[in-house]
Amino acid sequence: MAKADRNQVLRQLPLVVGGLAGVLLLFNRLLTPELTQSQARSDALGVILSAVLILTGLLWQQVQARSPDAVELIGEEGFELAPSLPDAVRTELAWASHLLLTNTATRSIVVWYQGKVLLRRGILGTNPEVKPGEILQRVLSKQKPVYLVNLTLYPGRIEFDFIPENTQGVICQPIGKDGVLILGANAPRSYTKQDETWIAGIADKLEVSLSYYLNDVAPAEI
Structure with a gap:
């Protein structure tokens, strides 16, 4: 049952x-x-x-709230990393994405940084490219995450054509000023406040690593 x-x-x-x-x-x-x-x-x-x-x-x-109804996301499961990434960055991205997929409601992950898609993992969308629309631009400019609890209700969902088309919930978490961590869930209202805090911490960790290995900037002490 x-x-x-x-x-x-x-x-x-x-x-x-x-x-x-x-x-x-x-x-x-x-x-x-x-x-x-x-x-x-x-x-x-x-x-x-x-x-x-x-x-x-x-x-x-x-x-008592009913558990949100989950759906099976449309797409194929995969794990793609951008070519020519340093081994340390590949390891960091693999570690972070594995934690998110196994410990939250996340089923699809995209890491976009400095105009490039560095990682796609989980259930993949049909479009491998990310062109930041209004929502992602707002995340980058305001440096604040956006949580769309039920993506089907937002007209702006058309900009998320790089994740499965029936994704139910989306978190867009800034990775510093140069990138965004985009997480797709298979059920609406599936992320808790604790999940959001944890996702923000992972994004901060990614910012340190990416800025160091891709920009030759010394990482800040954590």
Whole structure:
């Protein structure tokens, strides 16, 4: 059974148990020829417990968020690095992308730096080139990440033709002033605040390495 199905069963369990208990108490009362004081007290307690279970079930239906529906991204899985990259940069990009793919909802990764695509990994889009549109330009100019929680709702999604066309959520994280780390997820609203903080830390680490090996700038102390 899928995780979403298990959560649905758990949300409905108090309703089912509370309703069943209430029905059994009713039948027990109807089939009892003579009601004693002790049974009356037991019935009253049972009714209260059944009501609490039903109320809990109703609250769970409203309060507990349903897991976002994931889709299977359209495209082929792959791992591409730009040619002629130093071995240290290749290792750094491989390490960072592996962590993101295995520890977050990320299914597609693109690293764009100094006008070039340095890495594509995960489910690949059909277009291997990145031409920064309005959203990526804003990320670069303001040096602040953009998280599109549900990409299908944004008209600007057309600029993300370099990731799978049915990508559900996108994070664009600046890599200094020269690059962007673009992450695509297969479900909307799938990144947590902790994920966003961690992604920002990885992007900062990439900035140090890329600026050092590609620009001959000494890395800052971390």
